Amino acid sequence: PTLPDVLRQYTGLTGRMTLPALWTLGYHQCRWGYATEADIRRVAAELRGRNIPADAVWFDIDYMRGFRVFTWDDKQFPRPAALIADLAADSLRAVTIVDPGVKVDPGYDVYAEGRAGDHFVKHSDGREYNGSVWPGRSAFPDFHHPAARQWWAGRVRRWLGDHGIGGLWIDMNEPAATDLTGPIADARHDGGALPHAAARNTYGLQMARATFDGMLAHNPDSRPFILTRAAYSGAQTVTALWGGDNSAQWEHLAASLPLLMNLGLSGMPFVGVDIGGFGGDTHGELLARWTQAGAFYPFCRNHAHTGTNAHEPWAFGPQIEAICRRYIGLRYQLLPTLYNLFHQASQTGAPIMRPLVWHYPRDPRTFNLNDQFMLGPDLLVAPVLAPGLTARAVYLPKGRWYRWRPTGTPSATQPAVEGPTHIIADAPLHELPLFARAGAIIPMWPLAQHTAAIRRADVRLHIWPGNGQLDFYEDDGETRAYQRGEYRATGWRLTLHGDRLRLVTRPGGGLPSGPSPVTLVFHHLPDGPVTLDAAPVHHRRLRDTTVVKLITDGNRHIVELPTENT
Structure with a gap:
């Protein structure tokens, strides 16, 4: 069987991802250290004021009262509902972190309710199992037990309903505890029936399922967005996944490519890593190159550890800011391409970010190639992964390839390259090498500052000569109406x-x-006569392109152009 066959069968067994809401494919801004309402408002204002497209601002553990889940620090975030409403008015969603560790505190309603309902993991002798996490001594919901999952889902539903939160970020759900070392924990799950050794790997999955159920209960017609750190087979049906706490190092940027490609080959297509690196201080060149690569990740989020230097897109001056803005903007223009790939993933299990071997399985040079990737079948992405480079080696497999420069200043048309071959591609700091396959059809939208502002009816198909196809999928990008047949292909x-x-x-x-x-x-x-259904049709030349306007109306139409000068 081929790789697509294997993924189709595997995800047929373990489940396929649900189609995500369009906004989740946009740019997300996060930092552990946005510690006050003023911090969040400042970041939102910077994003909009600097015209950096974005759809979400994230709240790390700073927002909680003493790190208690499902609470707000009423001193630092005195008006959370108003804050989130103001973000929403600016078309920014709020995503809050929620950890499994529940502070042991009889006066804390979440703990009191969980203890009264017998919803926490226990020792083998029946005592409540506690470990040290952010709030101190904590209990852990027994997510393997249906009643505990139902209880947690209820808390999630209330949390969303009270504050208008757009998505949830579930972390520390391996589960992690800072004071537990040595032999595997003496903990029992599923009401005592399951030892920790049997439950540990699926704890994060069960937390994600309970969280998903709560979000769906809050709004049954929604597409819940969850990001998890821990997962297991089948988690793709309810959650996205990020690579955990990476560091601001070139090696971690380089490692992100095989990491994300392998997750895709494991049935987990909605994946990303922290752009810029979570731990340690980053710098301008690294952020620029990481943002260029991250613009093509399935999940695109800039995130940093508290105490590190700022690495929002504007943190390193106008040059780096312009590069970040340009590539985040390109991501927004490519959202119809990404959305079509996500639809395909929801139907077949195919990854979004693909190793070249996915499409070229008979080429042994693709077998271990892990520093470039395919975005779908038609775009080859070759990020710069080391400092000081203005060019990089790129492998182009069999077929004809065209260098595409959708960002920056237009340059003279470069001749097509016939593969298989290695080339040296120029890659100044402001540019990531990007190639279109002969026969590529790439849908794009106009640039917008957030997904709600996109003129989605204004579709541009970028087309390169050759043989190819596109099954272009459209729906409302938000509800489950597509499951009731409300879509167009x-x-x-x-x-x-x-x-x-x-x-x-x-x-x-x-x-x-x-x-x-x-x-x-x-x-x-070349410039030449264009026909639509065998009749001449108006076109215009724009640099090296031929631009044709077409009205699709549910009928079959044929456009023809010359490939040689006539």
């Missing part, structure tokens, strides 16, 4: 016929499509 097929390039569009399923404009941007073609 449009098929695009690109073929070379002698000296003519033919693009055929046809309806692909879902709701009947009304008239919808699409802009076709053909790259690397």
Whole structure:
């Protein structure tokens, strides 16, 4: 069987991810150290004032009262509901961290309720199991027991309902405790039926399931967003995953590529790592290169440890800020491409961020290649992963490849490169080497500051000569209406016929499509007559591209262009 066959079968067994809300694919800003309401407001104002696209601001453990879960520090965050409402008015979602450790405190309602309901993990002799976490001595919900999961889901539902929170970040859920070393813990789960040795690896999964249930109970038509640190087979059905506490080192940037590709091959497609590095001080060049790579991660979040230097996109001056803004903006333009890949993942289990061997399994040079990747079948991404470089080696597998520069100043068209071959690609600090496969069809949207502002009807298809296809999927990006058939799919097929390039569009399923404009941007073609359904149609030349306006209306249409000067 092929790799796609294996993932299809494996995720058929363990489950496939649910389609995420569109906003979750945007840029997320986080830091352990946004310790006050003023800090959060300042970050939100900087994002919007500097025109850095973003969809979420995250709250680390600073917001809690003495690190008690499901509480607010009423001194540092005196008006949380108003704060979150103000963020929402600026189209920024609030995502709060929630750890499993519940402070042992009889006067704390979460602990008192959990203890009264017998919802905590116990020792083998029946005593409540405690360990030291952020709030000090803590109890741990027995997520393997249905009643405890139901209780936790209820707390989640109340938490969301009280404050309008957009997503939840579940951390420390291996579970972690700072005072436990040595032999495996004498803890019993599932009401005492399951020893910790049998429960440990699935604890994070069960916490994610309980959290998901609570979020869905709060809004049954929503697509809950959860980010977890610990996971297990099947977690992809309810949560995204990040790589944990990395460091601000070039080696950790480089390691992120095989880490995320291997997670994708393990059935976990919605993944990312902390851009800029969590631990230690970062610097401008590293942040620029990491943001360039992170713009193509399935999950895109900048995050840092308290006490480290600031590494928001604007922290290192105008040059680095401009690079970060440009690549975060490119991510927003590529969101229809990403969203289509997420839809495919929800249907087949295919990863978003793919090793080259996924598409080129007969090429032994792809087997251990881990410093570049494919974003879907058509884009090859080659991040710069070491300091001081202005060029890097890139392997281009069999076929024709085109250097694509969607950011920065347009330059002279570079000739196509025939693979398989190694090349040296120029990569000044402001640019990440990016290549489009011959026959690529890449959907893009106009640049916007957040997903709610995107003119989603204004679709541009960037097309390179060759043979290819795109099944373009669209829905409301927010609700579960797509599960009731409220979506639209449009098929695009690109073929070379002698000296003519033919693009055929046809309806692909879902709701009947009304008239919808699409802009076709053909790259690397000479100027020449263009026909639509065999009749001449107006086009314009923009640098090296041919631009054609088309109205899709649910019927089959054919666009043809010359591939040679006529």
